[in-house]
Amino acid sequence: MSALFNTFVLLTQIAAILAALPPIQKCPLSDSKCIKASAQNALATFTAGIPEVGVEVLDPVHFNIIKINLSGLKLAIKDSDVYGLKKSVIDKLSVDTEKKLVQLNFHVAPIELKGKYKASGMLLILPISGDGDVAIKIKNIQVFMTMPFEIVKNEQGNDVIDIKNYKYTYENNENTHFKLTNLFNGNKQLSDAMLTFMNDNWKLISQEFGTPIVEKPVQKIYAAIKTYLRSQPLAEITNV
Numbered sequence: 001m002s003a004l005f006n007t008f009v010l011l012t013q014i015a016a017i018l019a020a021l022p023p024i025q026k027c028p029l030s031d032s033k034c035i036k037a038s039a040q041n042a043l044a045t046f047t048a049g050i051p052e053v054g055v056e057v058l059d060p061v062h063f064n065i066i067k068i069n070l071s072g073l074k075l076a077i078k079d080s081d082v083y084g085l086k087k088s089v090i091d092k093l094s095v096d097t098e099k100k101l102v103q104l105n106f107h108v109a110p111i112e113l114k115g116k117y118k119a120s121g122m123l124l125i126l127p128i129s130g131d132g133d134v135a136i137k138i139k140n141i142q143v144f145m146t147m148p149f150e151i152v153k154n155e156q157g158n159d160v161i162d163i164k165n166y167k168y169t170y171e172n173n174e175n176t177h178f179k180l181t182n183l184f185n186g187n188k189q190l191s192d193a194m195l196t197f198m199n200d201n202w203k204l205i206s207q208e209f210g211t212p213i214v215e216k217p218v219q220k221i222y223a224a225i226k227t228y229l230r231s232q233p234l235a236e237i238t239n240v
């Protein structure tokens with residue numbers, strides 16, 4: 001096959017990839033309002049995953065295993081899916097080109113995790129044991145992410161945003177509801193008492209054990225943003 005033909009095939013593939021991507025409303029990097037609106041518009045397509053550039057599906061987002069071993073509680077959540085990110089509302093999205101920081105604030109109301117769990121040990125002041133289904137529904141979570149970046153050249157020599165890492169905090173102030181089946185080998189009295197205790201003390205439980213669970217989807221969101229931005233020449237998504 002000729003080099004010309006190979007080039008033609010490559011260009012056709014690139015054109016097909018670009019055609020498959022959602023149209024992005026271009027913004028100047030300094031225009032946070034425009035960037036926020038553009039990202040909000042692209043959110044549904046983005047959270048559905050963009051396999052062409054390696055962005056994973058974010059709604060639902062799947063986890064094989066989440067393990068917690070904290071304050072006397074041993075908890076493993078297997079094969080869980082987190083639902084709701086496609087309905088995220090972006091509250092702030094800014095790109096500070098001087099400090100080289102992306103700031104992303106968003107909230108999701110509600111967000112829900114469903115999976116299988118195995119628990120043993122102590123939950124705050126009560127012994128817990130169980131092996132069954134778990135559903136955790138957070139009524140409204142606010143997430144604040146900061147991501148330092150550099151502008152680098154990609155393989156084709158185009159400038160792209162290369163996000164380096166992330167820091168985040170979150171707030172969960174409204175309510176969290178827990179549903180677990182087969183607590184205490186299905187003993188109804190004990191499981192009802194435990195579920196009541198958990199739902200009455202959702203705030204304390206979230207404070208104590210929430211971070212390792214929230215960390216997982218935030219990691220995936222970070223990876224998706226990083227992968228996406230690394231794949232998009234700056235000139236394609238902004239008008240500087």
Ligand SMILES: *[C@@H]1O[C@H](CO)[C@@H](O)[C@H](O)[C@H]1NC(C)=O
Nearest residue numbers: 067068069070071072073074
């Ligand atoms: C869980 O944590 C305890 C206390 O920090 C530690 O002794 C134990 O080895 C841990 N178990 C596992 C499975 O990581």
